[in-house]
Amino acid sequence: MATAGMMDSLSDVDYLVMRARQYAKTDQYASKAWLITAKSLFPSSFVIQFESYQVEKASKNVNEAAKHLEEMFRNFPHERQLWEEVQGMLEALQTDSSEHQHTLLTEIFAAIPTHVQCQMLLTVAEKISNTLERCRLLLLAMRNFPSLVQEHGLKLIELLMNEEKRVSSMPPVNCYRKLLVCDAMPLVLGRDVRINLTPAQLYQWLQLAIEFYISYITQPASGEGTSSGADMLSPSKASLSRLPPVAGLLERENQVIDPWGSLFRLLVLVGQRLGWEFEPDIFNKPRDTQWQYLVSQYNRAKQTHSDSGLKQVLYMAVVMFMQSFYLYVSHIDTDISGTGLGSQHIPIVLVEGFPLDTEEYAPLPRAKKHKADNSAQPPILPSSNIPNSQALLSNFTMALKCYELLNTREELHKDFLSLYSRWKKETWAWISHLQIDVALYQGNFQEAAAQLQNCIDTATGRMKTRYALQRASCFYCLRNYAKACELILDILYTIPEQEMPEFEQAEKVATPSGSSRHLLMLQCTEKEFLPYCVLMLAACLKERMCSDHCPDVVLAHLIILLQYDWPQQEHLFSAIIRRIQQQGSFTYNMFFSYIFVVDMLEEFAYLDTVEGGRISLDILPVSTKQLAQQRTMTRGVNKGVKEDFRAALEKQVGRLQETCPKIIRNFLRDERTVFLQHI
């Protein structure tokens, strides 16, 4: 309690407030009586009215407090303390907190007549210097009072756009853009809002929205999300929790639920303003339907020379391209995607398939021929281990078709390029896969190899293997066999010895008939890519075999490799035997180190016979020539040699139990230099 002396020094207003406060604890009625008197004496004193409000608030008289607040708002619209109070109220309104103080504030606000609430929101929003806060309040106001959108909607949009511009070098995912795209735009574009918007404005909004959503969806995942159990229960929820928050936003504002769906809905809203025609629910239809719709829209727009129609095709194709390609990429590059596929997920790799030989051993059909002819799309054969491979494929082809549509049609190409160049794609690492996989698919191996060169240095783990496989595939197609084989050998070198998988018959995918080009879609696991590597090496050797001067060592290496998936390429083995028969001789002293398949050993035994052509075989670890030289002085020396050869063959059959992959691996490791020398 203040002393009388202290009281005397107070001004009348302060004295009255002080008296009211003295009673606040002991006698609520007296306290209020003092305040009523004080207000009557000094009607223009804000301090007294605010005190009255505080007293009512403290005693939880919601209606009385609301009345005071309303009156103060009318009489003292410029008092900072008042805005702060209202602002606190609005903050409470935006949080779902059940905290007592918040509930009280919300209740007081609710007790104020609606039109005053609305005015309060707007007035306070105008007073606030922090633009973000201001935008939040405007949003809150418009959400609660939809009639405000008409007048203030556009203002808010401009405010957000200008603020983003003002703060330089903002990434596309920023707090202003989030509020703009996810919150403000849907309100302003709402059905009941009659705001005139020019097409130029709408196209600009659309660009900002697409850039935001794509950047948002594709930003790298932040840390480990929820447990895998939760992932399985609710994929959408899990992906949500993985997406990193937008800087500057409150937690509740950070929930962009179903970003793709939101983007599609916004596209439809903008489209309706632009007079576009939509097939209902087109974004949830199968890819084929979507594609047919795009094509028909394109054809119609072209026939009617409709600029708006072409714009529609442009934007829809861009969005569908982005979505389908991103869904594809999220399976091939698990480091990048934020889609909730964990890092334990196995990347998928797209590589060139080998035209499986029939009886003919013509050199590879040249890729260049295909390059010129885009209409004949090579098929992609997915490994049966890839879950949901059909969806993956349809996403890839959808992306490819959209991309081609956007790039090859004159009417769309220019706009697409300018749109594409306007977006800040620095963060879109995933888009680099586009050039690689599309180039690979279209047979532009030079380009693909160049792109891969850029990516491979920074990649690690499976992604590095993945790039290396694709690069090898490119070099093979570019007939740079040495480089291809070197890459493959490097890959194999990284596989731990115990993990060398057996060749599995079942894994073999059905290859198309004839020698037409096709691609393989493999899981980036040893089990899947090892057979591919061996096939690649064999294919390179086979090319070498077809050239003019083919040393015996090449034939030997090829035979060694053919053992891996024996008897898949039996006819190739037969061709080699025929070649040896033609030459009449065969020298390879490492023969018994690496060749163990009984069928092959028998074939060599047969070559040694009269029926086989009595081929001169120098395949013992110690050269028969040298032996012959040692035994020149001895009679019957040849007989001994013969016996050595037979014995070695028989002994080799006994070695059969050693695992094939291990022998192949040893061969590739120990004979790497020789192997590469002869490619």
Place this chain on the structure above:
Amino acid sequence: MSSVQNMMKRLQRMEFPESTREALRYIVSTFASQDGPAIPGLNEGPEAVVGEICQAFVLFKTKRGIKVLSALHELQLLELLCGCFKAASEKYKYRIFQLMFGNRGDEHANTLLTKLVSMALSVSCTSVLDCAAIWMQERSCHSSDSLLLTSRLVEDYCLLFPDPCNVFHRLPSISPLFVCNFTTAVTALFTFNSQESVPPFSLLEHVTSWVTSDCTLCCESIRQVGIHGTCSSPIPGLMSWCVLGPVVCTHLLNRMPPKEKASNKGGKVCRASLTKTLSILSKLHLGVLQSLDFCRSSSLSQCLLNVTDAMHLVTQLSELLQHVRGEGGALGVGEEVEGVVDMAMERLAQVLQVAKMAGCLMVQRGSMSELASMAVKHLPNNRLLNMVVAVPTHRQQSLRHIPMETS
């Protein structure tokens, strides 16, 4: 023979209660048929026509004297009357009431009225209560008739059954006008300026609950001023309660032997109820201020309080102070007394200030300065009272919307 005489003859042949029922029907129908302004000198009003019937069959007064009804018959009569007023039109309801109870000094009629109002309270008969309220304000709520009626009702409803009583609780919704005038009357009945005039606690509770629950109740009578030409204001009386009450209660508390908690003087005044009275007076005071403050929005509130009421209160307060100080000093509780005296003056100042700003204070020329000099002369110095009485009314009002300098 006129129709009235025929009617008299017919009624005289009838038994009670049919006779009275028929008489009331006839009275109502006569008022109904002669509805409209009477032209003086040309035709007599219905009052003149049915007066005799009313005297004979309602009040049971004849040339030979007053017929005393049995308790049962009296109850039947009261029921018939309630029913009659309920059915009668608003236009002439009070004229019928006047016909029966309008005669001043008619003790028999007043006694019947008291019983009728008590009955009307218990059966929530709005019509009778409204009429009784107008009856009270027409002969002034401070008149002996009104005070007699009031004290009977307080006895019936506050003293006989001091427990919270539903009848009074719901009264504002049944007849706000009656609440207003009844309140005025009880403040006159219990002036609260001495030990003898402390209002019963349950009455204080009811009044407080009425005033605080509805800010418009105090203005109910003022609203009728255009219709009946008379009005009452409970504000001066309530102000006296709030100002004098704490001084009286504190004084009584101090006088009680500290240890003795038992009631003295027949349980009328006890320590606990005095303490409760102090706290409820604070609530009542706030209710009064809120009621006055509420009047800012209405235009006909000039009569709620007069500066002369305040002057009268100042006189009462100073007399009370002299008395209390004399005894308080002797009891050695001077400081406590000074505290409650400050509170009393501050309450007076608060009521004056709020009434003034709300436009409810009737200020005669020069009366404000007269009040100021009275306060200076008779009361201790008080900052709030100085602030309130020193600033002339016209200046205060002109300053309503511009910032005020504080000295």
